[in-house]
Amino acid sequence: MKNWLLQRVDLTPNRLAVRFNAQELTFKELNQRVQKLVRKLGAPLAAEQRVAIITPNNLDGYLLILAVQQLGKTIVFLNRRLSQRELAYQLQDAAIRVLIQDDDYELRFTGISQLTFSAIKALPEQACHAVATFDLDDVATIMYTSGTTGNPKGVMQTFGNHFYSAIGSALNLGMLPGDVWIAAVPLFHISGFSIMTKSLIYGMGVSLYDHFDVDAINTELQNGQASTISVVPVMLKNMLAALPANTTYHPNFRTVLLGGGPTDMPTLERASKLGVAIVQSYGMTETASQVVALAGEDAARKLGSVGKPLFPVEIRVKTAADAKTGRVQVKSPTLTVGYLNNEAKYQAAFDDGWFDTGDMGWFDEEGYLYIQGREGDMISSGGENVFPDEIESAYAALPEIETIAVAGVPDEKWGAVPVAYIKFVPGQSLTQATLRAFGRQELAHFKVPAKFVTVTDFPRTASGKLQRHLLAEQSFEIIP
Amino acid sequence: MKNWLLQRVDLTPNRLAVRFNAQELTFKELNQRVQKLVRKLGAPLAAEQRVAIITPNNLDGYLLILAVQQLGKTIVFLNRRLSQRELAYQLQDAAIRVLIQDDDYELRFTGISQLTFSAIKALPEQACHAVATFDLDDVATIMYTSGTTGNPKGVMQTFGNHFYSAIGSALNLGMLPGDVWIAAVPLFHISGFSIMTKSLIYGMGVSLYDHFDVDAINTELQNGQASTISVVPVMLKNMLAALPANTTYHPNFRTVLLGGGPTDMPTLERASKLGVAIVQSYGMTETASQVVALAGEDAARKLGSVGKPLFPVEIRVKTAADAKTGRVQVKSPTLTVGYLNNEAKYQAAFDDGWFDTGDMGWFDEEGYLYIQGREGDMISSGGENVFPDEIESAYAALPEIETIAVAGVPDEKWGAVPVAYIKFVPGQSLTQATLRAFGRQELAHFKVPAKFVTVTDFPRTASGKLQRHLLAEQSFEIIP
Known part of the structure; x- marks a missing residue:
């Protein structure tokens, strides 16, 4: 295919491409700035096959990601919040020699040429052209994912993976010329980068945020300046809580794409009253974002489900004997072509041609998928298998509980x-006895947490996913 | 990919799939009827690689097309209006042994088993399963196209061609869950069949018409029951002319996809006042429908242009020396993989990897494509190259002229x-002198028709495309 950015500029030069703080760029303006960076970076990156990038969500980072892509280099996305040791491993694993980083980033890595944004801007422009085409089979990006054990794996995502991900999403959510998608999730994560890709393929604007600025986001959505937002459940709760009383969202705002776990009925009901469709979704770095999604119209009827596969995707649940719950496995044109330097681990993930996600789940009689949780998160209690997700979903309905x-x-x-770690809504609380009584009413007895404790914060990955295995390391106090 | 119909039924069983006369079928109901036909047709088609179909636009034909596809056979679409001699050639060229046809079809072909719809319905059901997958590289359909000379060519279209066509269109027009597309163009032509394909891929309803029932169509569009319609210019003119005074269309009606030639400014202005976006498009059987389209927002500003390529498509105009006009050539994942039994003709159409459309055109400074006409339609007059399209477009602005x-x-x-063949709006006419004066005002003198004659009808292909080479064979009288 023709280079997506160049094609997009040819097709719709005057549409909004990206908005950040007060600044707006059309695709034509965006491309002018990107190609300027291409001419600056051509020489220093000439010998590189892969280039690593560390950036917060800001306009400079956005432009540089595109510039590296224009040069035909594989982008290795690094998570700014990781430790020196973790990043040193990834840099070495990807054989990185040049790291592009924001000026405020302080860690230094031996043997790596670290180019700051300022240093890049100061480079001279030299004749250098963007690649003419994006080959769907070429590796466009590498993102590292951590399991609970072992070294992180470099997930190789091709242009084809990203293309089919954008298409699968459009076929499910719909899209209209003039759409704008709010990206307040990290660009270095598939949830954020997939929005950048959609922008080029759809001709869609991106409204970029460097943090989850709930008031600015609500204002934008009330003014009709955006159609879609990607969030994790806590972001959605905060959005709805911060919405000024007796106000509503603009009808241009069609869809909340919700990842990172299920939401609760009160939140769904609140959103429904506001006319906003919440599309629960399920996906992972290995599948280049969502592969399963629940339409807004089914959100209440199928509470807790992540929905049905996107059109290009197939999902099966492989169960043992008569079990209802089994391993969630996927076939998809968005599926990673491999883990960098770890073909064995990649091959081991396949089961008769199906990629095993490591998640456990089940289908209801209408074919809606429910995820019970990571196999590794499963609690084996007195011979019963208990999934934290289910317990969390039940308790999330209590208005006093924030998380x-x-x-x-x-x-x-x-x-x-099971032990429950709770953060209450400010000024609210519940007693141990009340919490236990609620659990007895909603859950099988062996699923009711043995203990309820309060925490002030939750260990999360950069993309906002809960890291349950780190919970016990948090300081906490037992709820009276 | 998973079999598109089966995937669609799994994903959105209760959405509208097709509407014909008073009847509506959801995808679940559609599939039940299609799979019943699969069980009836499995045995008689077991040994066939390709199966030919002759049908008007009706529900039985719609279901049978899908049933043959479900059986993994290549569908050879035949045009009901062709002569016995023409069809006999195509049947032989495609090595057809079984022809599925509507009950009213009267021609008989030797050596061909002709299965009528009634005969198929009377067949017993036998265990037979639909194919599990659609391979994007497999030939899904063959459609014959006639050049001005030589035998018609069997254009082989793969599932991938149809998939990318649907995707390219969605990325340009947008799409929303709940969309309904009116198919009043023939299903056996790419303009109609591409709507069937979109239905499966988008989960979109099709409102099927067996003829261009302008009042029923206007009613449907006024009631908000459809979002999109495919038309050729004369259909659009008729729609707008028949719309009751002081009424308008429903806002659900977003797009007119216009093929088969340019429209005129008064029609554009009328549509614009009604809030309907007219998307001029350009494509051919060889590219599995539209590959270039003009957004509604540009329709007036770029009158006469067919627009810009769809996202997956590249277009170039190959000019000689300093010429502005040249040969329109295309690269596209929707491009046919070949002409059946005529690899030489297919290969001859390529120019350095680009497929030559046989059309002449030019790009303006903003990259909008203008088609001047088929190279074969070009009139070489006193050393000047004159394109009929340009002259027709100029005169189409006169309200007295219907076609x-x-x-x-x-x-x-x-x-x-050049000679102009004119059909006036009933009750209207213009004199030879007026017509000549108008031409002098709008066109270079060598483009002004040497003669203006009236005709009662125009020779058109089944898809409504004008057959200029047959014009001289029409009976006509010279306008006084």
Whole structure:
């Protein structure tokens, strides 16, 4: 295919491409700035096959990501919040020699040429052209994902993976010329980068945020300046909570794409009253973003489900014997072509041609998928399999609870028992007895947490996903 | 990819799939009826690689087209209006042994098993399963196209061609869940069949018409029951003319996809006042429908242009020396993989990797494509190249003219001269002198038709495209 940015500029030069703080760029303006960077970076990156980038969500980073892509280099996205040791591993694994980083980034890596944004701007422009085409089979990006054990894996995503991801999403959510998608999730993560890709393929504007500025976002959505936003559940809750009373969103705002776990009925109902469709979704770095999504019209009827596959995707649940729950496995043109330097681990993830996600789930009789959680998160308690997600979803309906996370802790009698880590809404609380009584009413007895504790913060990945295995390391106090 | 119909039924079983006369079928109902036909047709088609179909636009034909596709057979679409001689050639060329046809079709072909719809319905059901997957590289359909000379060519279109066509269109026009597309163009032509394909891929309803029932169509569009319609210019003119005074269309009606030639400014202005976006488009059987389209927002500003390429498509105009006009050539994932039994003709159409459309055109300074006409339609008059399209577009602005077609006729002095064939709006007319004066005002003198004649009808292909080379064979009288 023709270079997506160049094609987009030819097709719709005057449409909004990106908005950041007070600044707006059309595709034509965006491309002018990107090609200027291409001419600056051509020489220093000439010998590189892969280039690493560390950037917060800002306009400079946005332009540089595109510039590296224009030069035909594979972009290795690094997470700014990782430790020196973690990043040193990834830099070495990807054989990186040049790291592009924002000026405020302080860590230094031996043997790596670290180019700051300022240094790049100061480079002279030299004749250098963008690549003419994007080959769908070429590796466009590498993103590292951590399992609970072992080294992180460099997930190689091709242009084809990103293309089909954008198409699958459009076929499900719909799209209209003039759409704008709010990107307040990290660009270095597939949730954010997939919005950049959609922008080029759809001709869609991106409204970029460097943090989840809930008031600015609500204002934009009330003014009709955006059609779609990607969020994790806590962001959505905060948006709805911060919306001024007796006001509503603009009808241009069609869709909340919700990842990172299920939301609760009160939030769904609130959103429904506001006319906003919440599309629950399920995906991972290995599948270049969402592969399963629940339409807004089904949100209430199928509470807790992540929905149905996107059009180009197939999902199966591989169960043992008569079990209802089994391993969630996927076939998709968005599926990664491999883990960098770890073909064995990639091959090991396949089961008869299906890629095993590592998640456990089940289909209802209408073919809607429910994710019960990572196999690794499962709590084996007295012979019963308990999934934290299910317990969290039940408790999320309590208005006093801002966030809840459940993890297993070792127990002499049962092997393991679930423990609930709770952050209350400011000024609110519930007693241990009330929480237990609620659980007894909503859940099987072995799923009711053995203990309820309060925490002030939750360990999350850069993309906002809960890291349950780190919960026990948090400081907490037992709820009276 | 998973079989598109089966995937669609799994994803959105309860959405409208097709509406014909008073009948509506959801995807679930559609599939039940299609799979019933699969079980009836499995045995009689077991040994066939390709199956031919002759059908008007009706529900039985719609279901049978899908059933043959479900069985993994290549569908050879035949045009019901062709002569026995023409069809016999195509049946033989495609090595057809079984022809599925509507009950009213009367021609008989030797050596061909002709299965009528009634005969198929009377067949017993036998265990037979639809194919599990559609391979994007497999030939899904063959459609014959006629050049002005030689035998018709069987254009082989793969599932990938159709998929990318649907995607390219969606990325340009946008799409929303709940869209309905009116198919009043023939299903056996790419303009109609591409709507069937979009239905499966988008999860979109099709409102099927067996003829261009302008009042029923206007009613549907006024009631908000459809979002899109495919038309040729004369259909659009008729729609707007028949719209009751002081009424308008429903806002659900977003797009007129216009093929088969340019429209005129008064029609554009009328549509614009009604809030309907007219998307002029350009494509051919060889590119599995539109590859270039003009957004509604540009329709007036770029009158006469067919627009810009769809996102997956590249277009170039290959000019000689300093010429502005040249040969229109295309690269596209929708491009046919070949002409059946005529690899030489297919290869001959390529110019350095680009497929030559046989059309002449030019780009303006903003990259909008203008088609001047088929190279074969070009009139070489006194050393000047004259394109009928341009003359027709100019005269189409006159409200007294319902339809105009221009073709070259031999002339002793100039080699050839343009002659205009005109059908006036009922009750209206213009004199030869007025028509000539208008031309002098709008066109270079050598483009002004040497003669204006009236005709009652125009020779058109089944898809409504004008057949200029047959114009001289029409009975006509010279306008006084």
